[in-house]
Amino acid sequence: MMRFLTIVMLLALCAGTASAATLAGSGEARTLDDRRASGSYSSPDSDAELQKLLLEKKNRELSSSSPEDDPLLRRVEGTIRVQPPQAPQPPSALELSFARKGITLQDSQQLESVSRNFKQFGYDFFKNSTQLQAVMGALPVGDDYQVGPGDRLMLSVWGSMDGRFEVQVDRNGEVSIPKAGNVYVWGMSLASAREAINRTLGRYFKNYQMTLTLARLRTIQVFVVGEVETPGSYQVSSLATVVNALGAAGGPAKNGTLRSIRVNRDGKTVADVDLYDLFLTGDRSKDLRLQNGDTIFVPVIGPVVAVAGEVRRPAIYEMNGPMTLFQALKMAGGVTASGYTGRMQLERLVENRARIVQDIPIDSGNLEDKLPKIVMQDRDMIKVSPVQAATRQIVSLKGNVLRPGEFEFRSGMRLKDLIPSTDALLPESYLEVAEITRLMPPDYRRELLTVNLRRALAGVEQDNIVLQEQDTVKIFSRWEMVEKPRVSINGAVVKPGTFDYKQGMTVRDLVTAAGSPRRNAYFEEAELSRIIISGDKAESKRLQLNLGKAMAGDAQHNLPLQADDVLIVRGVTEWFDASNKLITLDGEVRFPGIYSIARGEKLSSVIARAGGYTDKAYLRGAKFLRQSVRQDQQKRLEEVAAKAEKEVLQKQAALSSVATSKDELEATKASLDAVMKGIQRMKGLKAEGRVVIKLKPLEEFRKSDYDLTLEAGDYLSIPVRPSVINVMGQVFNPVSLVYLPENSDVDSCLRLAGGVTNEAEISEMYILKTDGTVFSRQQSSFGLHWSDESRRWNIGSFSSHMLEPGDALVVPQKIERIAWLREIKDITTIISQVALTAGTVLLGLR
Numbered sequence: 124m125m126r127f128l129t130i131v132m133l134l135a136l137c138a139g140t141a142s143a144a145t146l147a148g149s150g151e152a153r154t155l156d157d158r159r160a161s162g163s164y165s166s167p168d169s170d171a172e173l174q175k176l177l178l179e180k181k182n183r184e185l186s187s188s189s190p191e192d193d194p195l196l197r198r199v200e201g202t203i204r205v206q207p208p209q210a211p212q213p214p215s216a217l218e219l220s221f222a223r224k225g226i227t228l229q230d231s232q233q234l235e236s237v238s239r240n241f242k243q244f245g246y247d248f249f250k251n252s253t254q255l256q257a258v259m260g261a262l263p264v265g266d267d268y269q270v271g272p273g274d275r276l277m278l279s280v281w282g283s284m285d286g287r288f289e290v291q292v293d294r295n296g297e298v299s300i301p302k303a304g305n306v307y308v309w310g311m312s313l314a315s316a317r318e319a320i321n322r323t324l325g326r327y328f329k330n331y332q333m334t335l336t337l338a339r340l341r342t343i344q345v346f347v348v349g350e351v352e353t354p355g356s357y358q359v360s361s362l363a364t365v366v367n368a369l370g371a372a373g374g375p376a377k378n379g380t381l382r383s384i385r386v387n388r389d390g391k392t393v394a395d396v397d398l399y400d401l402f403l404t405g406d407r408s409k410d411l412r413l414q415n416g417d418t419i420f421v422p423v424i425g426p427v428v429a430v431a432g433e434v435r436r437p438a439i440y441e442m443n444g445p446m447t448l449f450q451a452l453k454m455a456g457g458v459t460a461s462g463y464t465g466r467m468q469l470e471r472l473v474e475n476r477a478r479i480v481q482d483i484p485i486d487s488g489n490l491e492d493k494l495p496k497i498v499m500q501d502r503d504m505i506k507v508s509p510v511q512a513a514t515r516q517i518v519s520l521k522g523n524v525l526r527p528g529e530f531e532f533r534s535g536m537r538l539k540d541l542i543p544s545t546d547a548l549l550p551e552s553y554l555e556v557a558e559i560t561r562l563m564p565p566d567y568r569r570e571l572l573t574v575n576l577r578r579a580l581a582g583v584e585q586d587n588i589v590l591q592e593q594d595t596v597k598i599f600s601r602w603e604m605v606e607k608p609r610v611s612i613n614g615a616v617v618k619p620g621t622f623d624y625k626q627g628m629t630v631r632d633l634v635t636a637a638g639s640p641r642r643n644a645y646f647e648e649a650e651l652s653r654i655i656i657s658g659d660k661a662e663s664k665r666l667q668l669n670l671g672k673a674m675a676g677d678a679q680h681n682l683p684l685q686a687d688d689v690l691i692v693r694g695v696t697e698w699f700d701a702s703n704k705l706i707t708l709d710g711e712v713r714f715p716g717i718y719s720i721a722r723g724e725k726l727s728s729v730i731a732r733a734g735g736y737t738d739k740a741y742l743r744g745a746k747f748l749r750q751s752v753r754q755d756q757q758k759r760l761e762e763v764a765a766k767a768e769k770e771v772l773q774k775q776a777a778l779s780s781v782a783t784s785k786d787e788l789e790a791t792k793a794s795l796d797a798v799m800k801g802i803q804r805m806k807g808l809k810a811e812g813r814v815v816i817k818l819k820p821l822e823e824f825r826k827s828d829y830d831l832t833l834e835a836g837d838y839l840s841i842p843v844r845p846s847v848i849n850v851m852g853q854v855f856n857p858v859s860l861v862y863l864p865e866n867s868d869v870d871s872c873l874r875l876a877g878g879v880t881n882e883a884e885i886s887e888m889y890i891l892k893t894d895g896t897v898f899s900r901q902q903s904s905f906g907l908h909w910s911d912e913s914r915r916w917n918i919g920s921f922s923s924h925m926l927e928p929g930d931a932l933v934v935p936q937k938i939e940r941i942a943w944l945r946e947i948k949d950i951t952t953i954i955s956q957v958a959l960t961a962g963t964v965l966l967g968l969r
Contacts, residue, residue: 237432237506244438245381245402249352249374264337264362266314271361272296273341278320282331289338303327313337345413347372349421350379364410365396368419379421382443386411387418397443403454426501430455433462433507448483448497449490451505462507464490469497470504518590522598523552532592538579539587541596545580553599554580559588560595608686612637615644615694628684630673634692643694646671651682652689706833708733710841711740720833726816727825729833735821741844742818744893744929750836753812764805771798815895845893845929850876852934853883862928870922872932884937888921893929 270276270292278288278300290298296309298320306323308316317335324333342358345368352373359368365386375381381402386394393411400406413419426442428451435456446454448469458464467483484495517529518541525547533540538557542548554577563570572588576598579586590596608624610633617638625632630651634640649670655662666682670692673680704719706729713734720729726747736742774795816829818841824830847859848867855877860866866875869888879885889899900921926932 237508238437239431241429241431241437241439243377243427244436244440245398246374246377248402249370264313264340266312268313268337268362270308270311270313270316271341272309274337274361275339276316277336277338278333280324280331280333284324284328284331292341300324343413343415345416346418347421348418350376350423351421352376359413363413365394365413365419366398366401366407366410368413369421375421378424380424380441382425382441383422385420385422386413387420388414388416399441399443428499428502429504431504431506433459433509435459442499442501446499448499448505449494451499452494452507458490458507461509463510466508468506468508470506471500472502516592518592519595520598521595523549523600524598525549532590536590537587538574538590538596539582541590542576542580542598548598549600551601553601553604556599556604558597558599559590560597561591562593610684610686610688610690612690612692614692615641616692617641624684624686629681630668630684630690631676631681633684633690634670634674640670640674640692641694644670645693645695646674648693649673650691650693652691653685654687704835706835706837706839708839711737711843712841713737720835724833725825725830726833726839727821727830731821736841739843740841741929742841743927744842744845745816745818746840746842746895747814747816747831748812748838749814749834750812751834752814753810756810756812760805760808760810764802768799768802771795771802813895817894842929848872848926848928849931850934851931853880853936854878854934855880864925867926868923869926869932872926873934879934882936884935887935889933890924890926891931891933893927898924
């Protein structure tokens with residue numbers, strides 16, 4: 124229905140002129156097709172006719188099994204492109220004026236200047252007019268339509284003769300009727316043509332009926348020239364008017380006039396159209412219907428006047444002859460209710476030399492009489508300023524009140540008139556003080572007055588002061604003016620903390636506010652700490668009470684509290700929460716899994732409870748993780764990474780002043796970029812929390828320092844003996860090698876990995892032991908080295924050091940030895956050490 128309503132409204136807009144025929148019939152029920160067939164159909168000229176069409180169309184759609192087969196609907200929809208739903212429009216100036224919150228003189232006010240952002244009036248009318256031109260050929264016509272060459276007529280005959288014929292008016296103005304001959308119809312109305320054809324058929328046939336309708340409108344050629352968007356020659360419907368032709372050409376350009384558009388026919392001007400009649404009053408009486416060969420000429424725009432500010436339709440208007448200031452305001456819709464008529468200004472260009480401003484004097488009387496008879500000139504601009512934004516004749520009430528806001532000011536009004544009683548206040552209002560902010564003339568500076576609200580409500584004249592316009596009265600909450608009393612509870616309760624103190628509050632009330640006592644709470648004794656003020660001193664007093672009896676309501680122990688009291692609920696000794704006594708054993712123990720521990724229990728005890736080691740256990744590779752250690756390692760890792768990043772950024776800023784050549788500058792930048800990438804990777808690492816321990820058979824392990832006292836969350840994993848050693852970093856073939864005692868020294872491992880690359884930092888090589896410790900080349904010296912795995916002594920330096928199963932030989936990447944990069948080298952060394960401590964390895968960082 125909405126879609127058809129859109130179509131009908133567009134048809135009504137583009138119909139050109141109203142038809143003389145009406146939709147009111149002789150009382151018979153006549154359908155849309157009946158009226159179209161009889162030629163009595165005309166475009167809707169009123170809302171009532173439009174409603175009749177919509178109702179008939181709806182009934183037609185409901186009764187038809189295939190509404191898409193409706194010929195009229197197909198014909199209309201084929202010529203109109205239905206526009207998609209438009210986005211919501213921004214709020215109008217009127218909507219914004221009501222949405223804006225009112226202010227008083229005490230509020231900060233921003234001066235509202237008159238906006239100069241307005242458009243030329245009327246030109247937007249033609250913005251989408253080209254989309255509606257194709258519909259002209261589908262419009263129904265009335266009986267007064269003049270038939271001419273090119274029109275196609277539909278003749279239907281039934282009775283003694285049956286037939287349906289589509290005939291075209293030829294260049295001679297005739298139509299050819301089968302079995303009857305030619306009939307001249309040029310210049311006749313559609314009703315007259317119907318009668319002429321009926322007379323011709325009557326000469327040859329009897330007892331028949333006929334209808335004659337217009338099947339297709341002819342087109343005419345018109346010329347649109349002058350200041351239009353797209354001047355040229357256009358084929359338009361024979362029903363087209365001046366507005367339709369202008370729409371086909373995109374409308375007048377903004378340099379073209381809207382007030383004097385001329386229509387020339389046969390060398391004479393037959394009409395001078397003022398589009399403002401249509402735009403301002405809806406009058407289309409001068410919108411002339413065009414004929415073939417007509418020329419529409421749009422001259423250059425004439426004198427203009429702008430109306431800005433608080434008028435209903437700010438815009439630039441074109442004048443058509445002399446115009447007074449009042450007529451210009453009337454054209455703009457008049458001054459709005461928020462326009463300040465006491466101040467208007469006129470900007471005017473004087474003799475092409477200067478721009479001046481004139482204040483317009485206004486006397487008493489209505490606006491038309493008050494405005495002087497000023498005649499407007501080209502490029503004049505009228506400015507209507509807004510009224511003052513601040514609301515007058517009010518007093519304001521805010522704060523801890525039931526209904527804050529602005530209230531009417533009355534002469535002689537007192538504070539009690541604004542606040543009649545405490546019923547107008549919110550709970551816990553502070554009645555000792557009310558604050559009044561007042562603007563004092565002549566400079567309207569702010570002054571602050573305070574009164575006793577309690578006495579004002581009691582009618583004491585000294586405090587129940589007389590209010591003035593624009594006064595702001597503020598009522599405070601008690602806790603804005605008075606320190607809020609509080610009490611605290613600590614110890615073995617669910618939610619220890621500080622709570623608001625309320626009159627009559629007891630020990631049991633405070634414990635209840637904290638949730639409840641925890642399972643480990645000691646009910647036999649609790650301590651209440653109280654501050655006693657004596658003169659200019661404060662003393663602390665401690666009261667002992669039985670918490671269990673206090674919770675049961677015993678008055679001797681459920682003591683009434685005072686402000687600033689602190690209740691301490693003690694916990695039973697040696698309490699170990701179930702959630703804090705679990706550890707995990709994994710790997711090569713006989714019964715791996717989760718075990719509960721007692722306070723102070725040792726690692727050897729839990730291993731024994733797990734059945735001891737299996738035969739495959741590789742004690743050297745045991746990994747022990749602890750949550751508290753992981754947190755400390757993570758914190759240190761983040762601190763060092765942040766410090767290193769800061770130092771590298773400082774070095775980057777000093778590059779231009781330190782580098783001695785372009786090559787050195789590029790080399791240092793590349794080195795710094797590599798270090799920064801390593802730092803970024805470091806920032807993403809998570810510490811493992813590994814603690815290096817050395818497991819031994821249980822009897823021996825119990826006597827060692829590595830038999831740690833366990834903590835909740837500890838994790839021990841004992842692996843199977845690995846069969847490989849790893850070579851990582853700057854070697855030609857990073858590889859895992861099968862452990863063979865005869866090939867497990869550093870030199871043999873490097874040789875089997877293809878040797879080191881040119882990027883290798885040989886002096887910084889290190890061995891990451893399977894137990895988590897590190898042995899570096901800098902720690903090594905020539906001498907005897909014992910190997911637990913091979914059970915023998917080896918003589919030599921770091922190169923002859925023996926690796927054991929699961930160990931990893933790491934060869935770091937070299938960094939250029941530029942003098943100032945030594946500090947960066949130190950940074951990377953620190954990062955590497957932290958990474959190793961965190962249980963991680965970063966290759967190519969050092």
